[in-house]
Amino acid sequence: MNKTFFQRKEDREPQWHVIDGKGEVLGRLATRIADLLVGKKKTTYTPHTDGGDYVVLINVQDVELSGNKMENKIYTRVSGWMGGKKEIKAKDMVAKDPKSLIYHAVKGMIDQNRHRDERLRRFKIYVGSEHPHIGQVQGAQQV
Template identity: 50%
Template structure:
């Protein structure tokens, strides 16, 4: 029996929707990363981008354990000397809750050439509304 290797022409993409209300941030991000990579499919091939689309709603209602709201810090450098900006998780959830989930999933994807392509298939929205109803996304149990 020959080993099956998926080709990019054979990839069938589906749409999934995830409600982040009350879900733990890290556990949610790992499940989303698996779907974006295509590891939930029996046709998974590491060098082929065979993952699916994921729509995350209610990103502002994500849950974190412990003292991460005040202790977890996101860093961003502007490119100028001495301009390293710090933002806590609490501030990020107030200003840009979509970015919190996006950064968590990005950190859990492999650091290779496929990461940016996989991240383009992740759609994150702060509230319950999203513009992808026409794709008929299936609910993803996390």
């Protein structure tokens, strides 16, 4: 009889994935990235350990939103003080920093537990097609 496999920290073998965001829809792209960061599609997936991969996202400025969401979608944050509610539209968020939109979407799709910060540190976002991780992703496939 086979015993159930539980992945340990020593068993991790993270891979590097390069994803091109050009023409991709934000939600579908964020879901794919979150699955890679968590390691959900791996056969060695164990919920209580962090067995995810590294993800390099290039051309983040060309990520699209479906419908009229670029003009209508509003992101809200509240400081806790009276009158501390801040709202920003998606198009203003992209104009200010194109990376923040995809980072916010991926962060919301990852479980809020002790592994979340480590998983988000493995997520590298770049405007344009150049990135400094050429050495790590030599054998990796572009997804």
